[in-house]
Amino acid sequence: DAGVTQSPTHLIKTRGQQVTLRCSPISGHKSVSWYQQVLGQGPQFIFQYYEKEERGRGNFPDRFSARQFPNYSSELNVNALLLGDSALYLCASSEGTVLTDTQYFGPGTRLTVL
Amino acid sequence: AQSVTQLDSQVPVFEEAPVELRCNYSSSVSVYLFWYVQYPNQGLQLLLKYLSGSTLVKGINGFEAEFNKSQTSFHLRKPSVHISDTAEYFCAVSSSNRDDKIIFGKGTRLHILP
Numbered sequence: 001d002a003g004v005t006q007s008p009t010h011l012i013k014t015r016g017q018q019v020t021l022r023c024s025p026i027s028g029h030k031s032v033s034w035y036q037q038v039l040g041q042g043p044q045f046i047f048q049y050y051e052k053e054e055r056g057r058g059n060f061p062d063r064f065s066a067r068q069f070p071n072y073s074s075e076l077n078v079n080a081l082l083l084g085d086s087a088l089y090l091c092a093s094s095e096g097t098v099l100t101d102t103q104y105f106g107p108g109t110r111l112t113v114l
Numbered sequence: 115a116q117s118v119t120q121l122d123s124q125v126p127v128f129e130e131a132p133v134e135l136r137c138n139y140s141s142s143v144s145v146y147l148f149w150y151v152q153y154p155n156q157g158l159q160l161l162l163k164y165l166s167g168s169t170l171v172k173g174i175n176g177f178e179a180e181f182n183k184s185q186t187s188f189h190l191r192k193p194s195v196h197i198s199d200t201a202e203y204f205c206a207v208s209s210s211n212r213d214d215k216i217i218f219g220k221g222t223r224l225h226i227l228p
Binding site for chain 1: 146150155156157158159160163165204206215216217218219220221
């Protein structure tokens with residue numbers, strides 16, 4: 001079975017641009033969560049979607065948005081990029097809610113903002 | 115709100131020696147606790163989790179952790195480490211109050227010395 005996949009693997013953008021990151025969950029998983037991992041830090045929760053509805057949102061500005069599609073894949077959008085948005089963006093999927101089900105992480109998308 | 119503190123940013127250990135990675139948490143409600151491992155250039159992988167029941171939790175790759183409510187700790191242990199255990203280890207906490215956010219610590223880098 002394929003694991004969680006994310007695209008692209010690497011991305012370079014300039015300040016002020018917009019970016020879209022994509023995630024495909026493990027087949028049968030209905031929950032997708034997004035995390036930001038800045039170098040030297042632990043992952044920070046951005047969003048969780050379950051059954052196409054937003055179930056949780058972390059302390060990120062409105063420049064960050066996400067959605068989940070009927071096939072449970074997900075996109076994370078970041079507008080008006082800042083240098084501080086440079087990070088590894090991780091997607092995780094699980095069968096149900098985060099609390100009781102194991103989350104499976106993808107390899108991440110490395111975003112560099114110049 | 116929950117928080118988690120990993121007391122050591124780096125831990126050097128000789129191969130085949132025991133290791134303990136420390137994690138303390140704070141929360142005003144019941145918690146779920148997790149340890150994740152991130153191997154170089156890979157996504158996060160769940161090592162073990164505590165949801166309820168026995169305070170000693172066994173995980174993959176010979177790791178175990180003990181939930182200590184009075185000391186608000188969830189330290190990770192392994193009796194004998196191998197070079198393949200070189201990785202970053204993250205402790206994480208989530209509230210049991212239908213709050214779907216997981217809060218990660220800053221991570222502990224485990225260096226295995228030959």
